[in-house]
Amino acid sequence: RKEVEQDPGPFNVPEGATVAFNCTYSNSASQSFFWYRQDCRKEPKLLMSVYSSGNEDGRFTAQLNRASQYISLLIRDSKLSDSATYLCVVNRDFNKFYFGSGTKLNVKP
Amino acid sequence: NAGVTQTPKFQVLKTGQSMTLQCAQDMNHNSMYWYRQDPGMGLRLIYYSASEGTTDKGEVPNGYNVSRLNKREFSLRLESAAPSQTSVYFCASSEAGQGYYGYTFGSGTRLTVV
Numbered sequence: 297r298k299e300v301e302q303d304p305g306p307f308n309v310p311e312g313a314t315v316a317f318n319c320t321y322s323n324s325a326s327q328s329f330f331w332y333r334q335d336c337r338k339e340p341k342l343l344m345s346v347y348s349s350g351n352e353d354g355r356f357t358a359q360l361n362r363a364s365q366y367i368s369l370l371i372r373d374s375k376l377s378d379s380a381t382y383l384c385v386v387n388r389d390f391n392k393f394y395f396g397s398g399t400k401l402n403v404k405p
Numbered sequence: 406n407a408g409v410t411q412t413p414k415f416q417v418l419k420t421g422q423s424m425t426l427q428c429a430q431d432m433n434h435n436s437m438y439w440y441r442q443d444p445g446m447g448l449r450l451i452y453y454s455a456s457e458g459t460t461d462k463g464e465v466p467n468g469y470n471v472s473r474l475n476k477r478e479f480s481l482r483l484e485s486a487a488p489s490q491t492s493v494y495f496c497a498s499s500e501a502g503q504g505y506y507g508y509t510f511g512s513g514t515r516l517t518v519v
Binding site for chain 2: 298300304330332338339340341342345383392393394395396397398
């Protein structure tokens with residue numbers, strides 16, 4: 297079983313829509329959680345860390361559910377520039393980070 | 406601009422050839438990493454260096470070696486390239502060693518082994 301699983305999508309949404317992605321992780325000892333964004337043929341870039349109480353950064357909201365072992369990312373008022381692949385990342389041991397294979401988002405005009 | 410610099414950006418190798426991927430960061434980060442990214446697999450850790458002078462295996466180290474030359478530089482060597490090593494390779498660095506502040510990735514090396 298993969299450490300981190302994501303729906304590959306693609307999620308095709310119109311501009312202005314709200315879209316949510318989930319990610320599940322297999323090891324309950326996972327400690328830190330992140331969302332990264334990766335544009336086509338580019339390197340991943342940190343979007344936001346995910347805290348136990350949930351956190352928000354502008355139009356982006358991240359939630360963690362330890363009991364069910366999943367994290368989520370909510371994007372409100374989608375922009376064309378939000379089109380990218382979103383990677384879920386979990387950390388269990390020192391220097392061991394596990395990446396999901398990503399969820400592709402296409403925001404259409 | 407500050408960040409992580411990888412060279413080369415593209416490379417084609419024949420099976421059995423060797424090469425070294427170079428990585429340098431100018432953010433004074435202690436920890437550096439090498440990942441490979443394959444379609445449908447996500448990024449997988451090859452090797453990492455928690456600090457200058459130390460290196461450790463990651464999830465998929467077979468067929469690779471690394472050298473942490475100094476605090477800035479971390480190279481990845483393929484001694485005898487195989488088609489299974491065709492991938493996109495990313496170098497990354499982090500400040501706190503646990504990536505809490507997030508990784509900074511280089512722009513990647515697209516390697517094809519024929």
